[in-house]
Amino acid sequence: MNDRPTSVLIVGATGSVGRYAVAEALRQGYRVRALVRDGARGRRLGDDVELVLGDLTRPDTLTAAVDGVDGVVFVHGTTTRESDVRDVDYAGVAxxxxxxxxxxxxxxxxxxxGTTRPGVPYAEWKLRGERLVRASGNPYTVVRPGWFDYNDDGQRRIVMLQGDTRQSGTPRDGVIAxxxxxxxxxxxxxxxxxxxxxxxxxxETGPEQxxxxxxxxxxETDAAGSLDGATDAAVLPLDREPETFLRDLDAIGTR
Structure with a gap:
């Protein structure tokens, strides 16, 4: 594949971050395809966006969505209920x-x-989604944003941290627009x-770069062959992982 994709599927395109992702991808010159469940809602994204109807919980509806694209942006999300994150957020990635x-x-x-917070069930399923991406053999970037839109007007300088050490579960962990x-x-x-x-x-305070x-x-780059992010604490031993994840890892992983 080329170093820079040309056609991008945005998963969660009609969501609160997804709409911005669609606009930014168009601005940067990508051909944009949006996976949507509701065609009427999807049409609000504009005429420049190709819509594909599908449901992340129904694998048989996703073939057309991925056909021909060379980039995928996941911005979907549900709630903090374990069942929602497991059945939609995680399953959508898988x-x-x-x-x-x-x-x-x-x-x-x-x-x-805070995805690596130990003992937080919904966070564990988000982390499992990350692990599938790392195991897939695809080039990737995993972005763990802080609290949405809690930033002040002058708080626009983009900062990237590693190790996932901010785990209060409040905006004290960090904010971002x-x-x-x-x-x-x-x-x-x-x-x-x-x-x-x-x-x-x-x-943090300052202008956007x-x-x-x-x-x-x-x-730091994630270690080759590792399921975990660079400098992250290892909080999910494979021998204690649920069968659902292990089956998906076997189906997707290249290791």
Whole structure:
């Protein structure tokens, strides 16, 4: 595949971050396809967006969505209920990866700051989605944003952290605007410096940078063959993982 994808599928395109991701991808010159369940809602994204009807919980509806694209941006999300995150957030990642059938694409995955908090069931399923992406063999960037839109007007400087050490479960962990989340995800698609990077995304006081190459480059790269992000604590031993995840790992993983 080319270093920079040309056609991008946005999963969760009509959501609160997804709409920004669509606009940013169009601005950067990508051909944009949106996976939507509701065609009427999807049409609000504009005439420049190709709509494909599908449901992340129904794998048989996803083949057309991934056909021909060379980039996938995951910005879908539900609630903090374990069942929702397991059955939609996690399963959506697993089902899209399976629908690709091993074909390589560039992936940008949005999860959340605090994903490695031990003993938090919904966070564990988000982390399992990350692990499938790492195991898939695709080039990827995993972005864990802080709390959406809690930033002040002057708080626009993009900061990328690693190790997932901010785990209060409150805005004290970090804040970031939704449009900046989208910008970082879309920027990562064309940046070699962002490949195989996992980081927490927050904003601090100051203006937004025009070029994020140096910010991406300063991050530690995820270890080859590892299921976990660089400097993350290992909180999910494989021998204790649920069968659902282990089956998906066997179906998707290249290790």
């Amino acid at each position: 089902n899209i990866l399976k629908a690709l059938g091993g074909r390589r694409v560039r992936i940008a995955l949005m999860t959340a700051i 939704r449009d900046e989340i989208a910008r970082v995800l879309i920027d990562s698609l064309s940046s070699q410096a962002a490949d195989r990077k996992t980081f927490e995304l927050v904003a 025009r070029d994020l190459t140096g910010v991406f480059a300063a991050l």
